[in-house]
Amino acid sequence: MEAVVVDYGSKLLKAGIASPDQDPPCIIPTKMKRVLEEGEAAEGEGTGNVEEVMVDTVVRGFVSDWDAMEDLLHHVLYTNIGWEIGDEGQILFTEPLFTPKYLREQLVQLMFETFNVSGFYASEQAVLSLYAVGRISGCTIDIGHGKIDVAPVCEGAVHHIASKRFEVGGVDLTNLLAQELQKSNPSVNLDISDVEKIKELYAKCASDQLEFEKMKNSCPAEQHTLPDGQVITIGKERYIVGEALFQPHILGLEEYGIVDQLVTGVSNVASEYHRQLLENTMLCGGTASMIGFERRFQSEANLSTSAIRPALVKPPEYMPENLARNSAWMGGAILAKVVFPQNQHVTKGEYDETGPAIVHKKCF
Incomplete structure (x- = not known):
């Protein structure tokens, strides 16, 4: 039985049998409905009034x-x-940057003691995303739903001292867009799920800061009909989502933009690795697919004061179009074809002998 690869995030879980050149066959939301038992009440509610509540299974990547x-x-x-109880196979999980040790141990414990897997492995998303484009060294900027990870990777290992995690992501960009749309459409009642779809349909990235300022004053407006029949006007708001990644003060953050964060991080790595890291930069996550985003990133990179300027990796032609969205899962599928046949994974026997702490020895 081929190994299963699971890549979970704050918005979606992606899973499937390891097939490196294909999109994950199973993509489902991680937010779940929990049906309350009789007499049980949701927080802040009286008993008997609530039958189900929404549960955020994953928050900010964890x-x-x-x-x-x-x-x-x-x-x-x-x-x-299609697993069958009593005949479970091997499984590989992707891990976000800076996953706490206790969460790693809880996951491996769940897999062996509840799911009775025959083998387990976990690897960091930054490493796996680079595997998906045929690299073992480079940098990833992963813009997830609940966090942004900036990580240099040297020879298949994340350089943690040079990496940075931001507690903002696509959900915060959606909330920002909702605020801006509400200002220009005060009579419209906006649902955040509708704003998420508007972001995916209309968000664009200005080619530079000058164009962004220009668009704030003269941007063609479009009308969009919401599912409930309300009509909303979308103009300059479409550009603020991408701009916030290069000017974080828009989100209320006292931070540099993502290009400067990348260059600053790499400066903490030995200088002989700088070219190899910066010239193999990869953008990951759904936001990276925004119209104009790659162009703006490269434009900002070309303005960098760094002696070696970041350059984006071109994905192999045989990889699917959704590579930026699914790169960690695809890299996991590649790695699964190596670690399990070569017995580099955590086995049931090793887990029984050592316990959950074995994950830190075998998965690094």
Whole structure:
């Protein structure tokens, strides 16, 4: 049985049998509905009035509700993937930057003690994303739903001292867009799920800061009809989503933009690696697919004061179009074809002998 690869985030979980040149076959939301038992009340509600509540299984990239994660994985592995109880296979998980040790141990414990897997492995998303474009060294800027990770990777290992994690992501950009649309459409009642779809349809990135300022004053407006029939006007607001990544003060953050963060991080690595890292930069996450985003990133990179300027990796032609969105899963599929056949993974016997701490020795 081929190994299963699971890449979970704050918005989506991606899973499937390891097939490196294909998109993950199972992509489902990580937000779940929890049905309350009789007499149980949701926080802030009286008993008997609420039947179900929404649960955020993953928050800012990390598992926050393990009961919900167990239910989600049970559905994915046995219903979607087709595992049978008593005949579970091997599994590889992707990990976000700076995953705490106790979360790694909880995951491996869940897999062996609840799901009875025959083998386990975990690897960081930055490393796997580079594997997907045929690199073992480079830099990744992963703009997830709940966080942004900037990570230099040297010879297949994340250089943690030079990496940075930001507690902002696509959800914060959606909220920003909602605020701006509400200002220009005060009579429209906006649902955040509608704003998310508007962001995906209309958001664009200005070619530079000068164009952004120009668009703030004279941007052609379009009308969009919401599912409930309300009509909303979208103009300059479409540009603020991408601009916030290069001017974080728009989000209220006292931080440099993503290009400067990348260059600053790499400066903490030995100078002989700078060219190899910066000239193999990869943009990951759904936001990276925004119209004009890659062009703006390269434009800002060309203005960098760094002696070696960042350059984006061109993905192999045989890889799917959604590589930026699914790169960690695809890299995981590549790695799964190596670690399990070569017995580099955590086995059931090793787990039984050592316990959850084995994950730190075998998965690094």
